Amino acid sequence: MVVVQRYLELLSRCRGGADARPIARIQAALVTSGLLRRSAELHDALIRALASSGTPHAALPLYAHLIRAGLLPTPHTLPSLFKSLALSPAVPGARRLALAVHAQAVRLGLTGFLLVNNALIRVHAGLLGRLSDAHLLLRAAAAVDASTFNTLITAHARAGRVADARSLFDEMPERNAVSWSAMVNGYVQAGDGREALGVFSQMQAQGVRPDDTVLVGVLAACAQLGALEQGKWVHGYLRANNIRMTVFLGTALVDMYAKCGEMQLGMEVFEGMKDKNVLAWTTMIKGLAMHGRGSDSLMLFSQMESSGVKPDDIAFIGALCACTHTGLVDKGRQLFNSMVNKHASAREIRHLMREKGVEKTPGCSNLEINGVIHQFIVGDLSHPRIKDILTKWYEIDSRIRLEEGYVPDKKEVLLDIEEEEMEGALSRHSEKLAIAFALISTNDNIPIRIVKNLRVCQDCHHVTKLISKVYGREIVVRDRTRFHLFKDGTCSCKDYW
DNA sequence: CCAGCTGATC
Numbered sequence: 001m002v003v004v005q006r007y008l009e010l011l012s013r014c015r016g017g018a019d020a021r022p023i024a025r026i027q028a029a030l031v032t033s034g035l036l037r038r039s040a041e042l043h044d045a046l047i048r049a050l051a052s053s054g055t056p057h058a059a060l061p062l063y064a065h066l067i068r069a070g071l072l073p074t075p076h077t078l079p080s081l082f083k084s085l086a087l088s089p090a091v092p093g094a095r096r097l098a099l100a101v102h103a104q105a106v107r108l109g110l111t112g113f114l115l116v117n118n119a120l121i122r123v124h125a126g127l128l129g130r131l132s133d134a135h136l137l138l139r140a141a142a143a144v145d146a147s148t149f150n151t152l153i154t155a156h157a158r159a160g161r162v163a164d165a166r167s168l169f170d171e172m173p174e175r176n177a178v179s180w181s182a183m184v185n186g187y188v189q190a191g192d193g194r195e196a197l198g199v200f201s202q203m204q205a206q207g208v209r210p211d212d213t214v215l216v217g218v219l220a221a222c223a224q225l226g227a228l229e230q231g232k233w234v235h236g237y238l239r240a241n242n243i244r245m246t247v248f249l250g251t252a253l254v255d256m257y258a259k260c261g262e263m264q265l266g267m268e269v270f271e272g273m274k275d276k277n278v279l280a281w282t283t284m285i286k287g288l289a290m291h292g293r294g295s296d297s298l299m300l301f302s303q304m305e306s307s308g309v310k311p312d313d314i315a316f317i318g319a320l321c322a323c324t325h326t327g328l329v330d331k332g333r334q335l336f337n338s339m340v341n342k343h344a345s346a347r348e349i350r351h352l353m354r355e356k357g358v359e360k361t362p363g364c365s366n367l368e369i370n371g372v373i374h375q376f377i378v379g380d381l382s383h384p385r386i387k388d389i390l391t392k393w394y395e396i397d398s399r400i401r402l403e404e405g406y407v408p409d410k411k412e413v414l415l416d417i418e419e420e421e422m423e424g425a426l427s428r429h430s431e432k433l434a435i436a437f438a439l440i441s442t443n444d445n446i447p448i449r450i451v452k453n454l455r456v457c458q459d460c461h462h463v464t465k466l467i468s469k470v471y472g473r474e475i476v477v478r479d480r481t482r483f484h485l486f487k488d489g490t491c492s493c494k495d496y497w
Numbered sequence: 498c499c500a501g502c503t504g505a506t507c
Binding site: 076080119 | 498499500501502503504505506507
């Protein structure tokens, strides 16, 4: 019996998940021999093994069997069972079962165990989505371990309550590597890359060694902000410390390079990746599309298919983006027809909802100078050098009017702004402030790189073309969907974006 | 003999 238990434990610790078939065979043998009915420990080991084998729902009837056989669950059974429940939320009644198990644990007096108590907090925060109940349990608990705090941090961040996640993070007595990456990734998910990098530097100041997961978050933050220098630092760190290039890390690096305008470097990382899953391919496909390299992007799409990786909905969207940016109408239609379903997936709907929710998000442009991110928000005059920036803007404005005959285009300014304020509002669009600042604070011969959260407006696009000509500077702008390379008065998007 | 759970990229 002990041998069987140990074998099951071994299986449950397999990298990348155990094979479900031998576990099912062992379970059948234990049932027929009558051994299972007598041992809570064997139930334990089976539940644990199943949870890690990709068939967590098979663990649920085992728990019912345990109770029916009149055996008592051990304190180790419940955390595994809750994990199984969390992994199979689609199983009908999963939430009801979790509540029933909670009641049972109270009845059996198991809540006195630290393991069980913490598992209950996690199940309320995670599977049940009852953050307030989780808080009540947290306040009543004698001791709360780091893992439980970590789950709470993640649950709050996922619910869009990153400030609450931060209070929990600040409150917890001891933080481990998971805590730091949960917080960094929480800020990334909230779209606050700057705060994510702030938490990361705090982590380093405290002498905590960054692991691969937190670095994935840091790279995502760099990608959001267009922070190329800091992203490159992470790449160097990975190499210097011989950190294994996982698919996660590789993909995050490719995405960072693509979004920071260094497609070539992204390509090199991508080509060096041993395992490429659908996400890795899609990141590269979208990256090329973003840079207006439609045919390269489509070529990669076919390469992915012939390498045996099946495209998912997002991969299709990436390829379609490539078509729209390159005017490949026929190819786009062909792709569209090859899709069996697009019905919007839950993911897309969530994405759409998020977009709707942020409809009124103010325009914001980021600019990295010597590793420091400068942020400009439309109409915001809080930058320490705002006087110099506005002075520079007036100079730019008069030069492009005089030398290029520029007349402001008021079409895309909100209608409720008074007529005489319109030109002022236009001149304060965030990328104009960013460009003016870049012109006064950087060297003449390096390109200006700006990352914007929204689409570039018609007027700003026009103005940027004129600035690139009058000032003889290359300006690279990443907007919501793609890159624009402004040079000698023209843009790489050929006014199609 | 030992045992549980927590973080990630398009």
